[in-house]
Amino acid sequence: MSLLQVIEVSHSYNSKKLFKSKDTSNKVLHNISFSIEEGTCLGLLGTSGAGKSTLGKVILGIQRPQQGQVLFQGYDIYNADKITKSKIRRDLQVVFQDSYSSVNPRMTAERIISEPLENYEKLTLIEKRKTVISLLERVGLNEKDLKKYPNQFSGGQLQRINIARAIALKPKLIVLDESVSSLDMVTQALILELLSELKDDFGLSYLFITHDIKAAFSISDKIGVLEKGELIERYDSKDQFFKSQHPAIKRMRDSILAEHPRDRSINRNSSLT
């Protein structure tokens, strides 16, 4: 059984306008199906407006799709009873793009990370402190950061805290919704490295939603490409992606800057015209 199964999910946002009787619904997701196996990472690539974030929300259980099902460990997340839902939430954590708005600015790092622990586990104060410190160390921060507030961290550090919070309960799947996109290149690389280490250590699975091809390839085992609400292609390897003849993929591929200026050829310009 797959860890996460998305079955024929379709969703559209209805824009009801007062004087327009026509159906102006805007289809965001169209018949999307895929699954994630335990211990693997699926990268979901797509340009802006391709429906990536909506798909993320659907999987997280905050946007009920109009059609289709989302099964997590075999349970339908939208029709599960309360106890199952709480279990699913525990095993399905998330790290969002904007690290600052993901945390309460009035909480210290310690309280941010211990929140899920308090919520799901009964630990004594000492155990909790110990767990939090080990989590902080695991993501490359240390005990000194316990009492700091979010605005005392840099974006990358805070994203590490978000990751620590996500792994605190040892979940099965973490949805990384553009989690590294707002970070600079170096920090991005470090966070990606950390994520793949954690994946191996804890046997985590990721759904890595991004528009960044390089980042997607560096961490994902499989890649899916989302274009205008449809999952157009799926690849098991980098080579397949670079050989694909699909026009949307070509456009994406061409947008990657070649490593040497010499190679930044007409190819790029032609795709613009």
Next chain:
Amino acid sequence: MGVYILKRIMTIIPIFLIATLLTFGMIHLSPVDPAEAYLAAANIQPTEELLEQTRQEFGLDKPLLVQYINSVMKISQFDFGVSYVTNKPVWEEVSSRMPATIQLTVGSLIIAILASIPLGFLAGIKKNSGIDHFSRFLSFFGASIPSFWFGYLLIFFFSVKLDLFPVEGIGTWKHLVLPAITLALPLIALYTRLLRASVLESLEEPYVLFARTRGIHEKKIMGKHVLRIAISPMITGLGMNLGKLMTGAIIVEAVFSWPGFGRYFIEAVFNRDVPVIQCYVLLAAGLFLISNLIVDLIQMYIDPRISRKGRQFQ
């Protein structure tokens, strides 16, 4: 943290000095001649000679700067001079009336907090529910009903008809109930709306939504994230009103024959009793400063970022 508190207290002193300067200046700019007012209050026909004599008596013939420094020195020792009307020291009269006013103010503040926090919070998280409509009704009712009328209504129903509370005066907690409710009603109206609005706002915060997706229990989200943040504008507002409450309880004090200092000050205004007016203005200034200090300290506890502003990257 300690440094911040100390800094905050130190800023009170210059502000209070400015307040004394302003009251001093206003009294001297006003067309009322203190010497003339004094004689009028004592029912003496003012003549040039008498006016001159009175001015010397009160030190009004000295240069303005000397007068100002003298008055500040006296104020710093709680000496606000002698009332023109009663010939008694002003501070003595004010401080003997103060406990009653403080009792009334604190009582109504407690009622306002106890009523508006649950009401505003529930109205916010259950938007457009029964409790939201009730809180809206109560707010419009409280904001539009004048306190002298509401006070008499309360007296009529609870004292005259039901005989639950005494009609007037001061004494047991029963005496306090009706005046405190009367004074608290407009506050409840205001703070229920204020809290509701800020609860709605903080429910929209991304981390509240994210907390839900992470499976945090609703109760914990409400308590730790929503209420804690939503309450801070309300505390600011309450602090701003603490000074206003103390000095503005005059009508309620009149309705319930409450022996606070409200009436004393009103009479002073009519009698042009300059030292009493000056004492009133400075007392109000002092109360505002102190209540704002208290608010800042509470805010600092709720939102620790405040005391660290400007040095977050240390």
